[in-house]
Amino acid sequence: GENVEQHxxxxxxxxxxxxxxxxxxxxxxxxxxPWYKQELGKGPQLIIDIRSNVGEKKDQRIAVTLNKTAxxxxxxxxxxxxxDSAVYFCAATWGGYQKVTFGTGTKLQxxx
Amino acid sequence: xxxxxxxxxxxxxxRGTSLTIQCQVDSQVTMMFWYRQQxxxxxxxxxxxxxxxxxxxxxxxxxxxxxxxxxxxTFSTLTVSNMSPExxxxxxxxxxxxxxxxxxxxxxxxxxxxxx
Numbered sequence: 001g002e003n004v005e006q007h008x009x010x011x012x013x014x015x016x017x018x019x020x021x022x023x024x025x026x027x028x029x030x031x032x033x034p035w036y037k038q039e040l041g042k043g044p045q046l047i048i049d050i051r052s053n054v055g056e057k058k059d060q061r062i063a064v065t066l067n068k069t070a071x072x073x074x075x076x077x078x079x080x081x082x083x084d085s086a087v088y089f090c091a092a093t094w095g096g097y098q099k100v101t102f103g104t105g106t107k108l109q110x111x112x
Numbered sequence: 113x114x115x116x117x118x119x120x121x122x123x124x125x126x127r128g129t130s131l132t133i134q135c136q137v138d139s140q141v142t143m144m145f146w147y148r149q150q151x152x153x154x155x156x157x158x159x160x161x162x163x164x165x166x167x168x169x170x171x172x173x174x175x176x177x178x179x180x181x182x183x184x185x186t187f188s189t190l191t192v193s194n195m196s197p198e199x200x201x202x203x204x205x206x207x208x209x210x211x212x213x214x215x216x217x218x219x220x221x222x223x224x225x226x227x228x
Contacts, residue, residue, distance in 0.1 A: 044155070046113070046217075105154050
């Protein structure tokens with residue numbers, strides 16, 4: 001089965017700075033990589049995703065990059081704001097089925 | 113994306129009792145999923161529920177402990193049976209994105225369960 005590692009587990013940045021979260025996966029058959037944001041007391045919310053035929057995707061202040069050769073993908077948040085503070089989960093979908101393996105999560109704190 | 117609601121949003125239960133969690137979706141979906149998120153941890157898939165068939169359970173989860181119903185394409189329930197303090201977790205349902213995005217899963221707000 002798939003194994004997804006995520007780093008760092010915690011990340012503190014000053015407001016306005018950038019934040020980068022990195023994930024690696026083990027199964028080369030994985031072809032879809034979503035990122036979720038989970039605020040305290042809420043369910044995970046999809047914020048961006050990328051497929052294996054794309055190297056980079058951007059949505060306003062959020063971008064995701066994928067390196068299939070190295071089997072890693074990253075989330076980049078620019079101009080961070082206090083409302084970006086949350087736990088972020090990366091994930092990888094494998095096996096041609098709607099099963100998702102999640103990373104261990106990164107707690108991001110944006111300091112005003 | 114689908115709008116998903118769960119009931120109850122939270123509960124405190126005594127050990128040995130059972131709790132049934134409801135998940136309602138605002139559109140018809142083929143597949144629904146139930147996850148457990150232990151405190152400070154990631155998400156672990158409990159089972160996949162398809163309408164009209166028995167749920168498929170992941171390794172480490174059994175039907176006697178987590179019976180699931182899926183009576184129609186918009187509703188599912190998960191029961192946590194004979195609870196112990198180790199069952200204290202957030203329980204989340206999710207659904208597939210639909211024909212336009214079958215890889216994507218969308219999550220409900222979760223049910224926060226505390227077992228005393």
